[in-house]
Amino acid sequence: MKITIARDLVELIEFLGVDLAFGISGGFIVPIWQELTRSKKINVIHCRTQAGSVFCASEYSLCHNKISISFATAGPGxxxxxxxxxxxxxxGARVIFISAVTTEYHDGLWGTQETTVLNVNTLVQDDGQGYLDKVFVIKNEDEYLQAREDIQKLVASNKHFVIGVFLTTVVQTLTIKKRILADIPTTANLTNIVSSIDFSMLIEILLAKKSLFWLGFGARYAGNNIQKIIELTNSAVITTPRGKGIISEYSLASVGTTGIGSISKEITKQITGDSSRYVVVIMGSRLSELSAFYLQKNFSNIDLFYVGLEADKVRNNLPSNAIVFKSNIQCFTETLLSALQNKVIHKPAVQYPALMAEFVDYIIKDNNDSDKVIHPLVVMNIIQRVAINKNNCYIAAEAGNSFFWASHYLKFSQSGRYRLGTAFGAMGHYACGLVGIAAGFKECAIGIIGDGAMLMANEVSTAVRYHLAAIWLVMNDSSYNMCRQGLEMLNSDPLDCDIPVTDFALFGRALGADGYQANNSQQLEDAIVAAIKNRNPAVIDVRIDKNAVPPLKDRIETLKGFIDD
Structure with a gap:
């Protein structure tokens, strides 16, 4: 039986468990687009921006623990x-990006959207840099068959990956003999930790000292094990912003969040002030700037352990005293829990002070006058009560001040319910990626989006097209306010950060979504309640106080350090 390479590639993708593809088509990718559309197992969401389609695919992959597809045409796509x-x-998403090469080498003909093999190969760089982990350039049948085998092996490795598959338009339509797909055994990635001297030392120290577990997004699947471990050892927990909810933030063990919106100095003071009696165990974070603000650099005189499969990549971001376990966190915590359960525990209970603001601390009243702006803490209060506590919505915070307000004040009792991008900090990430979160969930997804990011890129129209329960809550202060306030805090000359007043409620309605205007707390609460009840794509324009300063002191201190250096 003969089959086109485009059809065979889509069947491979189906075989790998993909059920949703996001993208924007164009002439050079039409055969693949057609086959994706014909698929009975893969739904296609046709987006409005190429970056937005990848944001959507990435968020869908991370929220559902699946491989996702993004596709775009050659050149500017x-x-x-x-x-x-x-x-x-x-x-750490698992995304297959499909596009095209138009010619093998630059031929001097200057074709439209010319894309060469060299163009796409340069997207992969040494030491994990670049934009892709691996590139497959397919110009003939043999290259396709080899790529198909390599992709299966990569998926079976259980690693996260973002790969590019680039085919000429001609090869997409080439017919080949259909081959039966067979599973490739999944490979494990677990260092033998049971007999490790360091592992035995960790157990003894956990039982002897005050212990603090510092959890990142990579530890999300080990939450049940970690919960039992902290109960056995009377440990405290801090998380990175993406790790919020792995251990309920209402738990007595939870003492705060690091990185954006945190109180790093208070956390440091608590630990280093009693360094001889503390042990810190870090799991599932690269400890990037916005996740940690390099808090770990202050732990050079305490017992410090790091656990994660990417330990080699993180080693340079740890103090020299850190003991590293390169291990799958789920397997590691299972082994650790088993070892602790076999010990006689006599560790007394320890009271760990909560270092972050409590929910009741930030209730700010407004007078409900229709011509007033809303304090951002009022916005957070209503999101907490209505969207999170009552309706269990997924929440995403866009790059900018929304990062800080949400990470500092919102609390979660489940992992994966709060999404933000601390690694790259790309504006437009959740103004677009909100569609990827909303796809496949029965609960609404609410994006806390700055007006600057909303004007930069969004996928509201896509949500309208596919009837997704996505709500854009726009923090409208008519300014690139994080930049404006940051300049003031750095004692720099003011620069132009103003944005003309935008009616985002009208903007949403113009795109076919529901639009709501909120100038006070009651209007905002009514809007969120209505948007969640109606389950239509919605844009809520929230006029906020631009002079309210978010908890971004740690970020400013980091910038000052760079400037002083």
Whole structure:
């Protein structure tokens, strides 16, 4: 039986468990687009921006723990997607990006959207840099068959990846003999930790000292094990922003969040002030700037352990005293839990002070006058009560001040319910990626989006087209306010950060979504309640106080350090 390579590639993708593809088509990718559309197992969401389609694919992959597809045409389709691809790579998504090469080498003919093999190969760099982890350029049947085998092996490795598959238009329509797909055994990635001297030492120290577990997004699947471990050892927990909810933030063990919106100095003071009696165990984070603000650099005189499969990549971001376990966190915590359960525990209970603001601390009243702006803390209060506590919505915070307000004040009792991009910090990430979160969930997804990001890129029209329960809550202060406030805090001369007043409620309605205007707390609460009830794509324009300063002191201190250096 003969089959086109485009059809065979789609059957391979189906075989790998893909059920949703996001993209924007163009002439050089039509055969693949047609086959994706014909698929009975893969739904296609046709987006509005190439970067947005990758943001959507990445968020869908991370939220559902699946491989996702993004596709775009050659030339500008690829270049426009690069920010999304870099973000997906840094966030640990599993995305296959499909596009085209138009010619093998630059031939001097200057064809439309010319894309060469060299163009796409340069997207992969040494040491994990670049925009893609691996590139497959397919110009003939043999290259396709080899790529198909390599892709299956990569999927079976259980690693996260962002790969590019680039085919000439001619090869997409080439017919080949149909081959039966067979599973490739999944490979494990677990260092033998049971007999490790360091592992035995960790157990003894956990039982003897005050212990603090520092959890990142990579530890999300080990939450049940970690919960039992902290109960056995009377440990405290801090998380990175993406790790919020792995251990309920209402738990007595939870003492705060690091990185954006954190109180790093308070956390440092608590630990280093009693360094001889503390042990810190870090799991599932690269400890990037926005995840940690390099808090770990202050732990050079305490017992410090790091656990994660990417330990080699993180080693340079740890103090020299850190003991590293290169291990799958789920397997590691299972082994650790078993070892602890076999010990006689006599460790007394320890009271760990909560270092972050409590929910009741930020209730700010407004007078409900229709011509007033809303304090951002009022916005957070309503999101907490209505969207999170009552309706269990997924929440995403866009790059900018929304990062800080949400990470500092919102609390979660489940992992994976709060999404933000601390690795690349790309504006437009969740103004677009909100569609990827909303796809496949029965609960609404709410994006806390700055007006600057909303004007930069969004996928509201896509949500309208596919009837997704996505709500854009726009923090409208008519300014690139994080930049404006940052300049003030750095004692720099003011620069132009103003944005003309935009009616985002009208903007949403113009795109076919529901639109709501909120100038006070009651209007905002009514809007969120109505948007969640109606389950239509919605844009809520929230006029906020631009002079309210978010908890970004740690970020400013980091910038000052760079400037002083």
């Amino acid at each position: 690829i270049s426009n997607a690069l920010t999304g691809l870099k973000t997906a790579k840094l966030d």
